[in-house]
Amino acid sequence: MVESARARRESARARHDAAGQSRRRAARGSAPAALLRAALALVLLLAAVGGALAAPAPARAADKPTVTLSKxxxxxxxSVTVKGKGWRPNALLMMLVCGQSAPAVGVPxxxxxxxxxRGRAVTTDGDGTFSKSLPVAEPPQACPCVVHVATVTGEKAAADAAFKVAGHPVRPLPARPDGGGRLSVLTDTRLDGSSxxxxxxxxxxxxxxxxxxGxxxxxxxxxxxxxVGTSHGVFAPQWEEQQWRGxxxxxxxxxxxLSxxxxxxxxxxxxxxxxxxxxxLAEQPWGVGRPWxxxxxxxxxxxxxxxxxxxxGMALVDRLRPDRHRRPPGRHRTSRVGEFTLRLPRLRLPQSAVTAERDTATRTAASGTATTNLPWFSPDADPGAPAGQLSAPSDNGPTTKGTS
Known part of the structure; x- marks a missing residue:
């Protein structure tokens, strides 16, 4: 009996272990499949979200910019109210009344x-629409006229709406300049010349x-x-017509x-x-230096x-102010004699006068006549006397102090 109970318990334990192992094997086998299913679901979800987000974009891209007028x-x-739709979101536009134009040909x-x-600028909304009042003014050219709306920055886009300016002259549109031919630029354009x-x-x-x-x-x-048009920054080009002969x-x-x-x-x-x-046909950038x-x-x-x-001003002040050191006319304005004498040129005697003076002094010395008699010189010590006529005083002669 004991052995049979023990055998039943062991068989039950073996069945339980076999069932656990089978469950674990099933779980290990189903994990990659579950991961694959989750990844596939995530991809499908992202594709659906991306398609929902990208669906309106082609519709907006396919929309052509249009303009409608209130009258x-x-x-x-x-004034006239201009409304537009189908434009780029948050785009800067310029609205103008133009002559010699039509919606079919634009603004030639x-x-x-x-x-x-009298133009006006307007910015589109997030969905590419706008509405703004435009004052009416006579364009420089005769009608037919249009309200011309064009982008200022970014990708170029334009739209026109027919409009009549009351009291403005009307003339037929000029013939198309191509005359049926088509020209295309074959090579890159360049700007020749220098400043x-x-x-x-x-x-x-x-x-x-x-x-x-060609x-x-x-x-x-x-x-x-x-x-030929030139534009600077965000401004529209200023066009100038030039005809080529040929x-x-x-x-x-x-x-x-063309110039x-x-x-x-x-x-x-x-x-x-x-x-x-x-x-x-072509566009060419041009960098112009500053005129320094x-x-x-x-x-x-x-x-x-x-x-x-x-x-x-200093010259006028110097001329109009009183002169404190003014001197009477006829007198020199220098008050110091030293400055005056120092400014005189140094006088030099002629060579003939110097020679005559030297000869006179030689003849006087040869004749022995004294030319100078000063009270404090004795006749024997006369500086003008010749050296041979001078004699030393005698020892026996009287002195001026008297006899002792």
Whole structure:
């Protein structure tokens, strides 16, 4: 009986150990699968979140910037509310009323045909929309007119809305300058030229924009009109039209040189843009040095002018103040005789006078005549007497003290 109970206990223990080992083996076998399932779930979750975040971006990128106006016509002095959407978030925009323009062709004349002095700047919201009032002004060119909105910084974007300025003349749009041909820049543009001495003193910097274009169209291009614009910092380019005389046949190329000028005293980083048929062909940076000659001129002016004024003032003070040492006219102003005599030149006798005086002294010494009779000299001790006529006093002669 005891042995049978012991055998049952051992068999139960063996079954329990076998069950524990099987559970442990099952747990060890299921751990990699669990980890794999957890990693897969995490990847799916991240993909879903990324897709949700990135889904609106293509929609915004696909949106083209648009502009709408509160009214289609207004007179000078009025205003119109401009609204836009589809722009970059937090983008700085410039709003202008431009002439000789249409929404289909844009602003061919550039900002030179716009009322730049009455333009307004606006910043878009986080979703790329804006709304702001724009004062109405007559542009320098005749209508048809548009309200032109363009980015100032970052990626370039623009949109136009048709607008009529009441009382402003209307003329038809000029013909397209390409005439059916298409030009493309074949080589990199460059700026030739250098600044001279006058530019260092504030003269207008100038360069030559050199580039090579080819006609990739099917018709020749005759006397094409290019637009050269210069921009500084965040400001929009100022376009200037320049016509090149010549004809470019289809499939041919030509080297073109256009002048680029900046205003007097310009310095800093500029960007030169080349545009043809409402399309920017090339851009070239231009670093203009500071005109240090102007700075040097102002520094010298600030030093020389005060010094000259000081000298003139001191001269006036010296002329107007009373002279305490003034002397009557006709008399020398020097009161000390020593200073006066020291300033006289040293007198020298002529050589003939010196020779005559020496001969006179020699004849006087030879004749033996005394030329000097002083009361304290005896005749024998006369300095003017010859050396042979002098005699020593006698020992036996009387003395002036008397006899002892």
């Amino acid at each position: 289609s016509q207004a007179g000078t002095g009025g 004349g550039g900002t030179n045909s716009c009322a730049n002095s 001279g001495l006058l530019t260092w003193f504030g003269a207008p910097p100038s360069r030559r924009l050199v580039f090579t274009v 006609n990739v169209g099917s018709v020749p291009v005759k006397d094409p009109v290019f637009q 004809t470019i046949a289809p499939g041919k190329k030509a080297q073109i040189t 680029v000028d900046l205003p007097a005293g310009a310095h800093g980083d500029y960007l030169v843009s080349l545009r043809y048929a409402d399309r920017v 000659g102007v700075t040097l001129f102002w520094i010298l002016l600030c030093v020389v002018v005060p010094a000259a004024v000081f000298r003139v």
